[in-house]
Amino acid sequence: MAKLFVIIPAFNEADTIGSVLEDIPTKLEGVSEVVRVVVDDGSSDDTAKIARKTGAVVLRHSYNQGVGTAMATGLTYALKSGADAAVNIDADGQFEAEEIKALIKPILAGKADLAAGNRFVEGRPPNMPLSKYWGNKLMGRFVSFLIGGRFQDVSCGFRAYSRNALLNLNLFGKFTYTQEMFIDLSYKGLAIQSVPVKVKYFKERESKVAGNLWKYGWKTLAIIIRSIVYYQPLKFFAYPGIFLMLIGFGFVGFLIGHKLFIGSYSPYKAFGFIGGGLAMFGLLLVLIGLLADILDRVRQTQEKILYFEKKREYCPTHKGAGLGDRILR
Template sequence: MPALNEEETILKVLKSIPKKYEGFDELELLVVNDGSSDDTEKEAIKAGATVLNHNHNQGVGKAFQTAVDYALKSHADIMVSVDADGQFDVNQITDMIAPILNKKADFCSGNRFANGRPVNMPKVKFFGNSLISKIVGFVSKAKIQDVSCGFRAYSRDCLYNLNLQGSFTYTHETILDLLHKGYKISQIPVNVKYFDGRVSRVANNLFVYGFQTSFIIFKSFKDYRPLSFFLTIALIVFIIAVLLAGFVCIHWYNTSMITPYKSLGFIALALFGLSMLISVLAFLADMLNRIRGNQEKILFLTKKKYFEED
């Protein structure tokens, strides 16, 4: 449970979490206190939670990475992430972990939009989430209805294989990373409450949130599908070059001269050359991506050995 200044709700939320689940001998409550300036830590300890503190606010993505490391060191079989504000129904944790226990999925993500836009969710936020879901679905080649939900469950094998870079958020990157590595996702319909006057810790500014998440998705597209990414850019540059060259050629055909568009001809030639260079870069990036894939396999085995011996 990542938490930033959640003293008003975190105790109640932690106390409401069921203490026993079929198939498990032990449950541990973990709160990553991401630089709170209130009594979030004290309230979490009252509820019997283990608290890991960040000295300053590092972002929910970094809090998630801290939780993953702790879960692996603690030999957890499944890690469930849920918000600290009481927005989600913690009784649905059972639904969230069931597909993993039954070997039907490797990780599960909450779906807030199974029945359309939730009550009191702003239309602009619903539209933004839908748009980002479509973009992530395009990159991952999977149909994901809700990629921004923080209510999720991960198998231990998934946690071994997660290698995240972003600190702002983790929701989109985890889906892209795990689907790219062949893990199976299950989308679980979840109940969600939107409280009047409450500002999201992550999406408190929709423009900043949109920019940050778009940047993460942009980088993920580059990392996971480099050949398509760079060849698309090369094609766009090539098309612009063809249009400019075609315009100059038509002018030359009609007037037997290229002036006053000589500069456009040189620009077209430069763009032709640039498109060729980007095409070469595309194949180099694709080769590096295969090398990266092998390195991640080695890292997976290394982490598995390290944490199992710990």
């Protein structure tokens, strides 16, 4: 039987946090205990007070640090408290808590380390802005391309995790965590499965994370680019570098050919400087890529050490293979 932690990042959600907590099921098949955890991310209203009244554990940030940091706080607490599995759900009442049962099913069965909610199985949800829908679809295709998978929805805030996923996760994005988590766990070889979920969009409410679509898009893109540099530095630097070197060699080759056949560098002398500059810059990128690749191998070793340190510190009672336990590659 698993000990399940339900983590709810919240920022000024006094109007909805009580009903969300009350709707969380306390009895689930294969689960011995359900612990509700609210991470109050610097709220100025009664979010924390209302959450405590329902009996939930409340973790407070002294100021607003972003949903990514709030998630990291909640996941770390779950690990320290002996979680076998965890679920996160939004505090605004968009999702139906009864669907936690479907989300944790592949986790408890050992078929997935991350079960991510998919809001788009039946197309665009009612009242979801068209721009946000297509933005999510585009992001899903982009992340799917990066990780070599096929996922419709990589931005849903309703997910379930195995203990192994919690041990492997190292999140750095303060603004959000959803796409970064897909990339992180995928590159570590953990199993990810989509689970259809229902979602409600309220015309009068604005998302605290994605309210400004352009700002959300730019910040999310920055997190994704950083993740690519982090996990595939050789491809990120060396491939463009080789491409620039080839263009540079092309310019220089044309100039040399012109000299051989025409007998003069004029009027293409500038091609030599352009080609030489591109080739040198490309070579620099290749060298940076090689150096970054060496550092990436160091990072992988450090993450393996961190995995075992987390397991030793947070899961001392779990010996041998546990719920979804697999060592990252």
